[in-house]
Amino acid sequence: MTRILLTLLLVISNIVLSQNKLNLIPYPQNVQLSEGSFIIPDILKLDANLPKNETGYFKKRLNSTLKFQDSKQSEAELVYVPLSKAQTENKEFYSLTINSKQILIQSHTQQGYFLALQTLIQLFEEYKEVGKIPAMKIEDHPKFAWRGMHLDVCRHFFTVDEVKQYIDYLAMYKLNTFHWHLTDDQGWRIEIKKYPKLTQIGSKRKESMIGAYVDNTFDGKPYGPYFYTQEQIKDVVKYAQERHITVVPEIEMPGHALAALSAYPELACTKGPFESATKWGVFDDVFCPKDETFKFLENVLDEVVQLFPSQYIHIGGDECPKTRWKECAHCQELIKKNNLKDEHGLQSYFIQRIEKYINGKGRKIIGWDEILEGGLAPNAAVMSWTGVNGGIEAAKAKHFAVMTPGAYCYFDHYQGDPQSEPNAFGGFTPLDKVYSYNPIPAELNAEQAQYILGVQANLWTEYILDFKQVQYMIFPRLMALSEVGWGTSDPKNYKDFENRVISHFKILDKMNVNYAKSIYNISGKVIPSNNGIAYELSTSQNPNGIRYTLDGSTPTINSEIYQNPVSIPSSLTIRSAYFEAGQLKSAVSSQQFTISKTTGKKITLEQQPSENYSFGGAFTLVDGIIGNVKQLGKTWLGFQGKDVTATIDLGQKTDFSEVYFNTLENKGSWIHLAKSAKIFVSDDNKDFKMIKETGKEEIQNAKGKIKLNLGKKNARYLKVIIENAGIIPAGNPGADSKAWLFVDEIGVN
The missing domain is CATH 3.30.379.10 (Chitobiase/beta-hexosaminidase domain 2-like)
Known part of the structure; x- marks a missing residue:
């Protein structure tokens, strides 16, 4: 016993x-x-x-x-x-x-x-x-061999000591790859001894864009020259090696080349002159695929491979407009001479020629998923950023891939309520979303899955001015990436992970790291409720500490205690905050609601938005929230190359006389106003009658803020078709690529 x-x-x-x-x-x-x-x-x-x-x-x-x-x-x-x-x-x-x-x-x-x-x-x-x-x-032991973090030092530069700190953060959480983005339109950051003008000219720009992109304002201050000497690079590589971290350099080609062309304009299809970009975005002037260019790039790569012992050299390959190539006699002759299908085939020719040279040095290339255009180079690995399809295509073709889709792995996105966060590029990628990511796409079988090398997050720095902001954007999301890459993440037990993250904050405090405290703040989610909407509030802390107001005033410890989702019967502003021991412990969150006859109603979309801009799905278009034109996180749906076809069930036959919605224009980021919009009505959800159409000119005159007067109408079903601009025309950033269409709220009065 x-x-x-x-x-x-x-x-x-x-x-x-x-x-x-x-x-x-x-x-x-x-x-x-x-x-x-x-x-x-x-x-x-x-x-x-x-x-x-x-x-x-x-x-x-x-x-x-x-x-x-x-x-x-x-x-x-x-x-x-x-x-x-x-x-x-x-x-x-x-x-x-x-x-x-x-x-x-x-x-x-x-x-x-x-x-x-x-x-x-x-x-x-x-x-x-x-x-x-x-x-x-x-x-x-880790599940994935590639567990990486990327840092863009071109849009904004960071010192050797700051880069070393960044590497230390990777080491702390068992990441093993540092992707160093060293060249781009806005600056060339690596010393190449054979081409001194790359750093004499290409490492500086006359000014920088500031604030939100739509503001189109500049600081008027010269930026640079900023670059790393070869001795500094050797020092960083050695520092990383001591921490068992591989440094993978990125030398962008054939696009994102303005800084290089500002120094050596003869490498372009046109005569120039060129200057390092002062705006963010994508630009038409790219490397011209002529012998002189390839000799230049080969000489650059000769010095790069001497500095970096990594197996892979990243050659970019993304966002290369074909406008100049279409207009270039040499490029068109090259297409004919090599029996290439088109300019996309020319991109593949470019990448394959570079790959052959790098392979000859005993190295391999890796590039963003646009290197799939026209056919993938024989030994290339793909870094899948536009979604997961690039990685799927590569793995099925028995090429290695690193998964880094923007929807989960872009740390330049907002991680908390955009209204209480520092300005960010866009998107909404909170900690729990990063943690939920599975790098093995469901479309792959066991054999194909072996070609997924791992996962990486990227930090682009258009809106990151200093290293404190770098810290803010990567922490605590780097911790989620770490566990995803290690293979022990479990989204069902996210709360356990969140508690572990909070326990690690004291380590970051000791290190004086400026981490984001977004998980302490109130998170709001709009949910359907009684043929309308309600606002669900949550926090990582005790929910009994949430206080809120409905009159727009700042909440205090004496404000209403949150217990259940708050019904939103009319247009109002709800403000909320978390209190502990009588003290305010979070930022004050604020959300304005504009209620219309479509708010909270059932909505279906014929085509789904891009993963990067899909928060809330179709319901985002009837959640009562008008999108902020300066913040693309949470409140907008983004569609690349797709129309928006939305059908809304009003529940019963309803009188109305106006439909409104907003679209965006930001051509530097390939975002264009809608081409047209059509309004249809039906009583049976089968037979629809068009009652209103508006064209491109009217939409442009309204600057995307569309209000359509319909006269007196009565119907149960409303169908709204908002036409995408389609293929971006020549003379615009991203020419020949699919335009983005952003829509926020479809309202009816």
Whole structure:
């Protein structure tokens, strides 16, 4: 009987331990907690066999928590025992065993040892105040080989020390690839000794766009010259290598080349002159595919491969307008000479020629998914950013792919309520959305899935002026990316992850990192309710702390306590905030509602919006929220190359006389006003009669803010067809590409 009771107690003990999840990010593959604990000593003894470089990093990270001394004693000691290749071939595998006397790390490589140290650092940070770490055994390895973060230093430049800090953040959360975006229209940031004008001229611009794109305002201040010398680049690469991070350089071609062309205009299809771009967006002047250009790029790449030992060299390949190539006699002759189908075939010719040269250097190319245009180069890998289709196409063709779709992995998007966030590029990518991403597309079978190298997030810096803002945009989303790449994310247990994130904030506080606190703020979601709408409020904290007002006033501790979704019966402004112990703990969130006869009604779309701009789906068009023209997050739906065909069920035959909606114009970002709009009505949802049509001229005159007077009408069903501008015409950024159409709210009065 006693033996049975002891066994039962042991089982219960193990169950309790298993429920005490550690505050580790990314969470390990296998954690076994056991009885006992490791008392954190004043001085941690270090085994003589510890790898020196990685151990030096460990000591530096914990120098304010622990003192260290070298010793061969086993008491309160950190010990390393290498594993043989026969025991594990996984270079990133590690085992971490903690008992009352000793911390034991085992791995096949120093990289595995370094990853174990990251876990151990987090444990010391978590338990230093308690004074002891639970006994445990962790066996761990990542799911994906490529776990990356990108940094654009062209739109805004960051110093060597700041880039090193960025690399440190990647190391903390077990990312292993730093994608360094070094050239673009707005600046050339890498010293090339054979071509000094690239940095003498191309590393500066006369001014910079400021504020929202639609404002079209500039600061009037010269920017630069800013670039990295080759010695600085070698220093950064060495720094990253010491942290087991691969630096992948990006040299953009054939598009995004204005900075290079400003220095060497003879590489263009036209004579120029050119200057580094002062605006953001996409520009028609690109590299001309002539022998002189290829010789230039080959010479540039000769120096690049000497600086970067990475297996892959990123050659961009994205957003290359074909306008100049269509008008260029040399390009047209090249198309005929090589039996190319068109300018897209010429892009493929360009990429394949560069790939052949890089392959000859023992390296491989990787590019954005536009390198699929006209046919993929034989050995190229694809970085899938416009969605997941590029990665799917590559994997099915047995090419490697890195998944980085904008909808989940663009950290220049808003991460909280756009109205309380710093200005961002657009989109809405909160922490939970990043965490929900699965890099393996459902369309791939097991064999094809093996070609998915991993996942990466990108940080474009049009609206990021300094490094504090870099920190704000990547944290805490980098933590979600880390767990996705490690392969242990579980969207069903997001709340557990969120709690672990909050526990890590104290580590970031200690490091003086300016992280976003958006998860503390009130999150609002419009939901259908009683043939209308209600506003659902939530917070990562105790929901009893939410206070709100409906008259537009600032909420106080004495304001209405949030309990259930708030009904929105008429046009009003709801403001909300989170309070704790009588003190305001969040930003004040504000949402204005404009109620019409379509608000909250059932709506269907014939074609769905782009993933990047699809928050709320079709319901966004009847949620009572008018979009802010300066903020493309949350309140707009974006359609590339597609019309909007929306059918709204008013529930019963209804009198109305006006339809309104808004579209946007931002040609630099390929966003064009609607070409036309048609209004139809029906009583049976089958036979529709057109009652109003408006054309391009009227829409332009209204600057996209459309109000159509219909006269007195009565119907149950309303169909609105808003026509996309189609293919962008010559003379515009992105010419020959599909235009974007943005729509916010379809209202009826």
